[in-house]
Amino acid sequence: MLFRNFKIIYRRYAGLYFCICVDVTDNNLAYLEGIHNFVEVLNEYFHNVCELDLVFNFYKVYTVVDEMFLAGEIRETSQTKVLKQLLMLQSLE
Amino acid sequence: MPAPIRLRELIRTIRTARTQAEEREMIQKECAAIRSSFREEDNTYRCRNVAKLLYMHMLGYPAHFGQLECLKLIASQKFTDKRIGYLGAMLLLDERQDVHLLMTNCIKNDLNHSTQYVQGLALCTLGCMGSSEMCRDLAGEVEKLLKTSNSYLRKKAALCAVHVIRKVPELMEMFLPATKNLLSEKNHGVLHTSVVLLTEMCERSPDMLTHFRKNEKLVPQLVRILKNLIMSGYSPEHDVSGISDPFLQVRILRLLRILGKSDDDSSEAMNDILAQVATNTETSKNVGNAILYETVLTIMDIKSESGLRVLAINILGRFLLNNDKNIRYVALTSLLKTVQTDHNAVQRHRSTIVDCLKDLDVSIKRRAMELSFALVNGNNIRGMMKELLYFLDSCDPEFKADCASGVFLAAEKYAPSKRWHIDTIMRVLTTAGSYVRDDSVPNLIQLITNSVEMHAYTVQRLYKALLDDISQQPLVQVASWCIGEYGDLLVSGQCEEEEPIQVTEDEVLDVLEGLLVSNLSTPVTRGYSLTAIMKLSTRFSSVNRIKKVVSIYGSSIDVELQQRAVEYNALFKKYDHMRPALLERMPIMEKTATNGPTEIVQTNGETESSDSKHMPSIAQPANQANDLLDLLGGHDVGPVIQTALPTKPASAGGELLDLLGDLSLSGGPAPSPTPSVTISQPPFLLDGLSSQPLFNDTAAGIPPMTAYNKNGLKIEFTFERSNPNPNISVITIHASNTTEADMTDFVFQAAVPKTFQLQLLSPSSNVVPALNQGNITQVIRVLNPQKQQLRMRIKLTYTYKGAPVQDLAEVNNFPPQSWQ
Numbered sequence: 001m002l003f004r005n006f007k008i009i010y011r012r013y014a015g016l017y018f019c020i021c022v023d024v025t026d027n028n029l030a031y032l033e034g035i036h037n038f039v040e041v042l043n044e045y046f047h048n049v050c051e052l053d054l055v056f057n058f059y060k061v062y063t064v065v066d067e068m069f070l071a072g073e074i075r076e077t078s079q080t081k082v083l084k085q086l087l088m089l090q091s092l093e
Numbered sequence: 094m095p096a097p098i099r100l101r102e103l104i105r106t107i108r109t110a111r112t113q114a115e116e117r118e119m120i121q122k123e124c125a126a127i128r129s130s131f132r133e134e135d136n137t138y139r140c141r142n143v144a145k146l147l148y149m150h151m152l153g154y155p156a157h158f159g160q161l162e163c164l165k166l167i168a169s170q171k172f173t174d175k176r177i178g179y180l181g182a183m184l185l186l187d188e189r190q191d192v193h194l195l196m197t198n199c200i201k202n203d204l205n206h207s208t209q210y211v212q213g214l215a216l217c218t219l220g221c222m223g224s225s226e227m228c229r230d231l232a233g234e235v236e237k238l239l240k241t242s243n244s245y246l247r248k249k250a251a252l253c254a255v256h257v258i259r260k261v262p263e264l265m266e267m268f269l270p271a272t273k274n275l276l277s278e279k280n281h282g283v284l285h286t287s288v289v290l291l292t293e294m295c296e297r298s299p300d301m302l303t304h305f306r307k308n309e310k311l312v313p314q315l316v317r318i319l320k321n322l323i324m325s326g327y328s329p330e331h332d333v334s335g336i337s338d339p340f341l342q343v344r345i346l347r348l349l350r351i352l353g354k355s356d357d358d359s360s361e362a363m364n365d366i367l368a369q370v371a372t373n374t375e376t377s378k379n380v381g382n383a384i385l386y387e388t389v390l391t392i393m394d395i396k397s398e399s400g401l402r403v404l405a406i407n408i409l410g411r412f413l414l415n416n417d418k419n420i421r422y423v424a425l426t427s428l429l430k431t432v433q434t435d436h437n438a439v440q441r442h443r444s445t446i447v448d449c450l451k452d453l454d455v456s457i458k459r460r461a462m463e464l465s466f467a468l469v470n471g472n473n474i475r476g477m478m479k480e481l482l483y484f485l486d487s488c489d490p491e492f493k494a495d496c497a498s499g500v501f502l503a504a505e506k507y508a509p510s511k512r513w514h515i516d517t518i519m520r521v522l523t524t525a526g527s528y529v530r531d532d533s534v535p536n537l538i539q540l541i542t543n544s545v546e547m548h549a550y551t552v553q554r555l556y557k558a559l560l561d562d563i564s565q566q567p568l569v570q571v572a573s574w575c576i577g578e579y580g581d582l583l584v585s586g587q588c589e590e591e592e593p594i595q596v597t598e599d600e601v602l603d604v605l606e607g608l609l610v611s612n613l614s615t616p617v618t619r620g621y622s623l624t625a626i627m628k629l630s631t632r633f634s635s636v637n638r639i640k641k642v643v644s645i646y647g648s649s650i651d652v653e654l655q656q657r658a659v660e661y662n663a664l665f666k667k668y669d670h671m672r673p674a675l676l677e678r679m680p681i682m683e684k685t686a687t688n689g690p691t692e693i694v695q696t697n698g699e700t701e702s703s704d705s706k707h708m709p710s711i712a713q714p715a716n717q718a719n720d721l722l723d724l725l726g727g728h729d730v731g732p733v734i735q736t737a738l739p740t741k742p743a744s745a746g747g748e749l750l751d752l753l754g755d756l757s758l759s760g761g762p763a764p765s766p767t768p769s770v771t772i773s774q775p776p777f778l779l780d781g782l783s784s785q786p787l788f789n790d791t792a793a794g795i796p797p798m799t800a801y802n803k804n805g806l807k808i809e810f811t812f813e814r815s816n817p818n819p820n821i822s823v824i825t826i827h828a829s830n831t832t833e834a835d836m837t838d839f840v841f842q843a844a845v846p847k848t849f850q851l852q853l854l855s856p857s858s859n860v861v862p863a864l865n866q867g868n869i870t871q872v873i874r875v876l877n878p879q880k881q882q883l884r885m886r887i888k889l890t891y892t893y894k895g896a897p898v899q900d901l902a903e904v905n906n907f908p909p910q911s912w913q
Contacts (some may be wrong), residue, residue, distance in 0.1 A: 012296060027390070028423055029383035030343045033244065037340075056104055062180055066217045070252040079284065085245070087174075089210060 005022060009034045038068055042080050043052055063089060098123075100144045107152075120149055131162055139166060139172050143181050146701075150184060158720050160185050160192050167199045175203075175211060179218045186222065197227050204234040212238070213249050220253040228257040232264050239271040251286035255293045263453055269301075284318070288344045295351045305352065315352075316366045318705070319345050339380045346387040353395030360395040367392055371404055382412065382420055386427075393431055403438050406431065410442035417452055425449065425460035431468045443468055447477070450484045452558055463490065466499040474507040478517060486524050493528035497521050499532055511544040515551055522557055522568040534567050538574055552579040559604055564613045570621045573608060576601060577625025581632040584678070598633045602626065606642060616651055627661045631676040640665055732797060800904045801887065805832035806861070808841075812908075821884070824874045829868040830861040832893075839891040841871055846884055852878040861891070883907045 009012055009031045018035050041044040043066060048055045067082050098106075098336050103123060110116035143162050150156035163185060166178025182196060196218075203215035205880045216238065219231060226821065232252045235257060238250040256269050272291060295302045322342055349367075353360045374381045385408055392405040409431075412424035428446070432439045449461035462484065469477050476502070485496045502520050508514035518537055521529065528909065541551050555572035562568075578584065584598055608614050608622040623646060630639045643665070646658035664672050770791040797811040806828065830836050845851045858873035877883060885904045 026342060027347075027383060027387050028419065029379060029386050030340065031341060032381055032419070034381055055108075056101055058148065059180055060175065062183075063176070070217060070220050071251060 009035070009077065011039075013039055016054075037079065038064070041068065041082050044083055098145075100141060100148065103145050104148060107148075115661065116687045120152070120154055124149065124154075128158060129159070134349055136169070140171075140177050146207075147177075147181055147184055152417050156185060164192065164195055164199070167196065167203075171206075172211070172567070175214060177213050183221045194224075194226060197230055200227070201231060201234060204231065204238065209243055209246055212246055216246070216253045220256045221251070222617060223253075223256060223260065225260045228260045229264070232257050232267055236267055236271055239268065248282045248286045248890060251283070251290045253598075255290050258290075258293055258297060265294055265298060265301065281341055281540040285338075285341050285344060288315075288348055290350045292344070292351060295348070296666070302352070313362060315345050316362060319366055319370070339384055342370070342384050343387045346391050348385070348392050349389040353391070363391075363395060364398060364401060368401060368404065371408060379417070379420075380415075382415070384413075386423055393427070395753065401569065404867060406442070409614075410445060413442060413445045413449065418452075418457065421449065421452070422454075422457055422460065424462060429460060429467070430466050430640055432464065435757065436468075439464075440468060440470075440473075443473065443477075447480045450480065455489070458488065459492065461497070462488075462496060464736040466503060469503045470507060473504065474509060475513075478504065481693045481846075482517070482524070484518055485521065490528065494523040494530065497529045498533070501536070502531075505536075505540075511547050513543065515544065515547060515554075517570075519554055519558065522565060522571065523562070527565050527567075529567050534570050537567075537571050541571075541575060542578075546578045548575075549582040552576060552583045556583055556601070556604070566615055566618055569608060569614065570619050573618070573622040573625040574604060576605065577621075577628035578631045580625075584633070598629075598635050599638075601630070602633075602635070602638060602642075605629075609642075609646070619651070620653055620657060623657050623661075626656075630665075630675050631673050752771060798906060800826070800885075800906075801889070801900075801902045803902075804837065804898075805893075806830055806889070806891075808889075810904075810907075820876055820878045820880075822877060824873040826871050826873065827868045828861050828871075829865050830863055831865055833863050834862050835896050836861040836891040836893050838897075839869060840889070842890075843873060844886045844888075846881075848877075848879050848881050849883065852876075 005024060006021050007024055007026070007028065008019055008021050009028055010017050011032060012018075018039060020031050022031055022033060042049045042054075042061070045060075045064060046057070064082070064086065067085055107116060107119055110119055122143065125145060130138060130142050139162060143159055143166060146159040146162075148158045150159075159181060163178050163181035166174045167182065169175065169178070171469060183618055184614070185195070186192060200215045200219055203211050206212050206215075216867065219227065219235070225229070232859045235253050236248055238246050240248060241250075258268070268290070272287065272294070291305065295305060297503070319342065322338060322345075327436070341909060349363050353363050371385065371392075374384050374388075389405040389408050392401050403626075409424045409428055411419045425446070443465075446461055446464050450465065452458055452461070453610075462481075465481060466479060481496065481500055481503075485493060485500065488496065504514055510518070518540070541548070552575045555568075555575050559567060559572045559576075562865055567719070578600075580601055583601060590886050604623045605626050609619055609626075623643070626639055626642055630636050633639070634752070640662075643658050643661045646654050646663050649655045649658060664675070668675075674722055797809055798812050799807065801808040807830075809827045809829075811825045811827065813825070826841060826842065828839065837860050837862050839856075840851075841856065843851060843853065852874040854872040854874070856869050858869055860870055861867075875883065884907070887904060888904050889900045889902075892898070
């Protein structure tokens with residue numbers, strides 16, 4: 001789990017591994033929660049997300065990432081807020 | 094040109110490819126189409142093309158020709174274009190590309206755009222991949238956005254500021270005024286990001302840290318926010334499994350940790366809230382545990398009171414009992430860090446930690462093993478060692494070396510009895526023998542020689558082990574060395590500790606010869622066994638057989654073996670008269686601290702290899718020693734020898750004393766053992782024995798005594814028995830001063846009757862501070878070969894309040910154990 005001077009924290013969801021790379025000093029367990037939060041948002045946004053959804057809509061996935069994480073830190077933790085923003089953005093397209 | 098295919102179709106077609114080659118072909122075709130489309134400067138489909146390009150980039154194919162296209166997209170007015178453009182910029186461009194600077198202007202315009210989403214996009218991009226030049230240019234804009242009322246933008250601006258600070262630390266001051274109001278936000282998201290910003294600032298610059306501590310009264314604010322979070326009850330927006338906004342809690346705890354480090358006031362303010370969080374958070378889910386973990390880390394780092402620390406360690410102990418491996422891993426790692434400082438508290442969880450040794454997961458086992466070694470102490474050594482030895486049996490090979498070394502170290506420090514120590518080492522050698530480190534063999538040998546009464550027992554056990562199994566080299570080496578030394582004890586069958594076994598000389602020689610011819614033995618081992626056989630020639634009676642063996646190996650291919658055999662042969666033929674003396678039993682070895690050749694201690698106790706290096710602060714002229722002798726006149730006194738005296742001490746003659754004088758005068762470099770008639774070992778017998786450090790066992794319970802107590806000066810003697818040679822007593826004097834003025838130029842001299850020999854090492858200082866503020870220590874070594882009652886005359890000179898003082902005294906009340 002140690003990689004150069006970073007740690008890799010991962011969680012497995014069915015066939016996919018979601019990995020986060022953080023500093024050695026960060027709290028492992030908190031980032032595990034962050035991963036879970038992110039996956040829940042994805043689930044809501046894509047309505048029962050599956051792997052194919054992520055592949056075909058990769059640019060949308062990036063948007064979700066941008067909503068929740070920025071500059072290497074967690075930005076928004078409230079799922080409802082994030083989903084509201086995403087729907088707004090979608091309507092602009 | 095037909096419309097380029099849609100992104101979805103491209104993805105679908107690529108996924109249908111069965112082989113790498115097929116996929117590559119498809120992608121190349123598509124890349125060619127995209128490139129020609131770019132050349133045509135077609136605005137409508139550019140977005141689609143770049144999206145496809147990004148997909149191919151994610152698969153790993155080169156996509157750099159799309160960089161300029163991304164810039165064009167960013168400049169367009171359509172939102173979709175901008176979005177893909179910025180995404181492309183984030184993925185394809187970074188600091189190393191020259192093109193990224195062209196983006197700066199675009200971003201600047203977008204930061205001032207009317208739509209918040211565009212502004213948001215720009216902030217995102219800047220935050221992800223802004224280089225230092227870009228950051229410098231755009232920092233002003235970011236700061237402006239920090240102050241807007243739009244919370245969506247404020248969040249992004251705060252994190253963007255974090256990135257800017259990371260890239261260009263000098264710009265930190267620019268963001269300082271904006272941070273003043275950040276913490277009074279209601280919006281959790283903004284609060285969260287502001288805490289992050291503050292954390293980053295505090296981490297980067299200690300000035301900021303002190304500023305925040307003092308002026309802003311940050312700590313009380315944070316404490317208040319945290320309290321609200323815990324108390325406020327259910328808030329559906331930020332709730333995760335029943336705990337309100339754990340992410341924010343964790344972040345605040347982290348910031349508190351940084352603020353409270355080495356600062357007493359802040360730490361005090363935090364104590365209550367930390368205790369509250371620690372006790373109120375429920376631990377059934379991972380979320381609660383995450384918060385507790387952060388709390389524990391914070392408690393450890395700040396200057397908290399001990400009750401709080403114990404609470405933290407108890408939390409970690411509870412973690413260890415959790416089923417989730419992650420949590421156990423995290424707990425073990427933190428316990429390792431804290432075991433140095435809070436040793437006693439961690440001891441309470443010792444049994445849980447030892448249970449973790451049996452876990453299936455490798456990283457947990459390793460951490461548990463390290464932690465167990467850190468926790469071993471005199472009280473729990475027996476129990477712990479049993480567990481650790483069991484672990485050694487069953488663990489993976491990669492652990493065995495570390496575990497074996499750890500066991501040796503622990504056993505050495507805390508062994509309750511010699512027999513136990515030897516048993517433990519034998520157990521390690523038989524189970525993990527091939528994994529122990531090379532230097533443990535000489536250490537073990539040295540240990541065995543020290544435990545004189547255990548020789549018979551040791552050699553018997555080693556012999557039995559050797560009969561079972563000769564594949565583990567360290568065990569074989571130690572065993573053959575011991576048999577060589579103590580073979581006579583083995584054959585005579587005397588052993589108090591165990592059932593004595595009947596072994597004949599021939600059987601022993603069979604075993605040793607077996608070692609020599611076996612394929613499992615390394616050359617080093619063969620050397621050991623050849624030497625052992627040779628040593629037995631003086632201890633056993635069947636010399637002829639030994640002679641035969643030795644002469645066979647005179648023509649061995651291995652040079653080392655051949656040399657040994659030839660020399661031994663010569664010993665038989667030409668120097669037979671010297672053989673008994675040369676092959677006598679080895680005296681007890683002292684460990685030397687330097688890495689030089691092993692010093693064999695002479696029975697007069699002069700091994701000055703390492704310690705006598707310090708030049709004394711006092712130079713005593715020899716005539717003072719003479720004075721002492723004159724003053725003491727009629728008694729039989731032996732000479733006083735002080736180390737590193739520049740002049741020769743007055744000696745009553747005798748070659749042996751001159752030898753002592755020479756040895757003590759040389760002081761600096763280690764004197765080589767002069768060959769005397771009684772004991773000398775030819776160098777080749779020292780092969781395989783490297784140097785070992787010096788140590789002195791503290792004797793069990795020789796009571797200290799007061800030797801002199803007058804005029805406020807008190808001198809106490811404490812005793813140690815020098816382990817390698819039971820005839821040497823090591824006395825440490827402690828001089829202390831109960832008056833209110835210092836005693837300077839303090840000199841302590843001693844003389845003993847002729848049957849003793851005395852050696853005085855240099856004192857720790859020559860000032861006895863007043864009012865018992867400290868004391869001078871000095872070490873005296875007394876050799877007492879005839880075990881007579883120890884008597885000593887001491888002379889003290891010092892300067893007290895400007896006037897010199899001299900005093901003589903006789904010390905007769907030595908406790909009997911010190912000289913018996």
